[in-house]
Amino acid sequence: MIKKNAVVIASVVIASAIVATYVLSGSMNMGVEGSGNSVQQPTASIPSNSTLVKIVANAGSNSFSPNPLEVKVGETVTWINDDSGRHTVTSKDGVFNSELMGRGQSFSYTFDKAGEYPYSCSPHPNMVGTVVVTES
Numbered sequence: 713m714i715k716k717n718a719v720v721i722a723s724v725v726i727a728s729a730i731v732a733t734y735v736l737s738g739s740m741n742m743g744v745e746g747s748g749n750s751v752q753q754p755t756a757s758i759p760s761n762s763t764l765v766k767i768v769a770n771a772g773s774n775s776f777s778p779n780p781l782e783v784k785v786g787e788t789v790t791w792i793n794d795d796s797g798r799h800t801v802t803s804k805d806g807v808f809n810s811e812l813m814g815r816g817q818s819f820s821y822t823f824d825k826a827g828e829y830p831y832s833c834s835p836h837p838n839m840v841g842t843v844v845v846t847e848s
């Protein structure tokens with residue numbers, strides 16, 4: 713009986729330690745991201761067949777790489793923030809609009825119509841890029 717109780721207590725202690733570690737690492741990540749009170753989950757995984765555009769700096773038309781980007785109708789573009797600042801990708805014509813993304817966060821959009829899609833970053837309107845979508 714005594715032995716059984718000891719095992720139960722040990723299990724509870726281990727479970728508590730795991731929960732405590734999880735909570736601590738979660739709050740540490742929040743500090744690094746500087747996301748304020750709201751815990752922002754990392755964006756869903758990047759679609760495997762998408763074309764990547766990195767957000768590299770707050771630097772006019774050199775903010776996004778590659779820029780301009782040409783893709784075909786039906787293709788998905790994923791922007792990933794590789795910069796220390798928080799940025800969005802916001803279509804000038806209201807076609808797509810991401811939330812503010814911290815470093816490592818991403819946003820994907822699938823283009824189903826040919827055309828030119830100029831975009832910028834909403835807090836930094838000088839950050840500009842274009843996606844050119846051609847018929848497949």
Ligand SMILES: [Cu+2]
Nearest residue numbers: 798799833836
């Ligand atoms: Cu920005």
